Amino acid sequence: MIKNTPFTGKHVALGARMAAFAGYNMPISYSGINDEHAAVRNNAGVFDVSHMGEFMLKGANALELIQRVTTNDASKLTSGKAQYSSLTNEQGGIVDDLIVYCIEENNVYMLVVNASNIEKDWNWISERNTKGAEMHNISDKTCLLAIQGPNACKILQPLTSQDIMNLKYYTFVKGDFAGVSNVIISATGYTGSGGVEIYFEDKDDAASKIWDAIFETGKAAGIKPIGLGARDTLRLEMGYCLYGNDIDDATSPLEAGLGWITKLNKAEDFTAKAILEQQKAAGIERKLVGFEMLEKGIPRHDYLIKDAAGQTIGKVTSGTQAPSLNKAIGLGYVAVGHAAADTEIYIDIRNTPVKAKVVKFPFA
């Protein structure tokens, strides 16, 4: 059965195009992807991402469990800091990518996971919880709004007594927001345009109160609701991975360019650490790269990538016409010999090889 978020009624009332995503009835777009994309890049936009999953891990053994299942080093986190990380499987593939929030050092942590992986992740972590960390799946009662864009913090500041104008990237505060208490305000996001994400409990009409307050406060500044369509184009321009497209159970974090969140030198052992160490020592065989089209055509998920001789060297994992860049871009895995910037590659679009070149992130 398809689930609604506490904001579904708002989206429908605003005339959003709705579609099922990860089992939730979600807004895909309101005024059009290009318009929404521009609003976030140049001003501010509001995303309902309440479909995402949240797990609370508590107690003396919470950190120990997180260290064993995630690739980044959560022992570096102090209260009020967050960290991008990944859960690896026994083969060195990625169970999920996630954000670890340190609510209280050595005691209370929140893991934010992809909507499509909530059950898989919960089972995965629970099975490895051998030392009795306290675990709560609070996904169903947790609202998450991302308010993103260069003007987002300025627009929202009047709604809270917390200083959000000076919140550093990947830090958060907990406090009042639009008259609702215990709201986590986090300087994180999936757009590359700045702003915050706010987490709060779905009770006492908090969802409605906060949504309405944001749009009332932001009305004069032209704040807009943004759907999942623009969320995808915004993240793709930044080269951020999307689970299920660019990373999955069969891709390693090293192949995906996530070596920076894979701390092979942290003190604790973590799932498939030995495999990843070996991969690093021997060198990976394929790598996730960004590319831009040099000829007309738009790359899409699963299109083949070929070399000049017509040999298949990889596959596209994400692609779009990039609204801010006015060109077609994509992500895909290629054999490492073709992964250097400026390498000419060909995307097989409806059986025609279309020229592209490997570029560095973020796309420009």
Add this chain to the structure above:
Amino acid sequence: MNYPAELKYTKDHEWIKLVGGNTAIIGITEFAQRELGDIVYVDVPTVGKTLAAEEVFGTVEAVKTVSDLFLPVAGTINEVNEALNGSPELVNTDPYGEGWMVKLTLSNPADLDGLLTAEAYEKLVG
């Protein structure tokens, strides 16, 4: 939504309009452009080719999706709307006017009689 009465329609959401003799122009309907969202590229590799009815004559790419274009009736593709190269959004803003896609010489003008009227199409898309 708007479905001009002088056009004929297909269940694949194309429209066709006779513009004189056995020449017609073809585009996609308002319903189709709205479903696709922002259109970024119209690819017609079949100029000069003679195709049967319901054959794919091109593709239309939106930001999030790609969709095949099916020929409503048999004919020869003579011309593609060059304006769409620089301004593919014309398909969104003016689907029956400046957003037309190809010009076709009909193999058999009587084929048009088999297509949907505006009324029938409107019923189809509800």
